[in-house]
Amino acid sequence: MGPILRGLLVALPSLAIGLEAAEAAALTVQVVDRAAMPVVDAVVYAVPAVPVAATKAAVMAEIAQEHLAFTPLVTVVETGGSVSFPNRDTVRHQVYSFSPAKVFELKLYAGLPATPVVFDKAGLVALGCNIHDRMVAYVLVVDTPFYGKTVAGGRVRLDGLPPGEYKVSVWSPRMSAQATPTPVAVTTDTSLDTIVDLKPAS
């Protein structure tokens, strides 16, 4: 066996390991409160230390108005994402936000407004309706394609994360304070448990 071939055989295993490590991983996060009860409908998002190219097509989010309420209460979009606001009630609504991340107003309307609203700045946007004071909803605009909302068990699975360092954040309107993002090194499929402080039930 010549020296060149021997060198190749030695190099091959390490090359294979290198390829494996580059595969995308999943991050599963469980969110519980101080009483260890699962928190559902919490937004979980992982911001990579090194920005990644878009891995999925942008989806148009929808916040409907039904029975004089916004549905869903919480929506998360990547920065630059759009949201449509179909009105499925028989009364008209006037949707607005005064939040610094997105100030806008949809003049009194019925049906589907012609253009969706683009959320081009990261941050929390609180929505209201000028006609119905009790209507409230939130759009959390995040600088990452890796986000989701917790379901039963307080769990959410974020897929397709390239290996690397991430800062994982949790947000819910039920939380009493903004939690500090948790640094997480993702190499293979990874799990993270987080505890959040909730506002007292009213």
Ligand SMILES: [Cu+2]
């Ligand atoms: Cu309204």
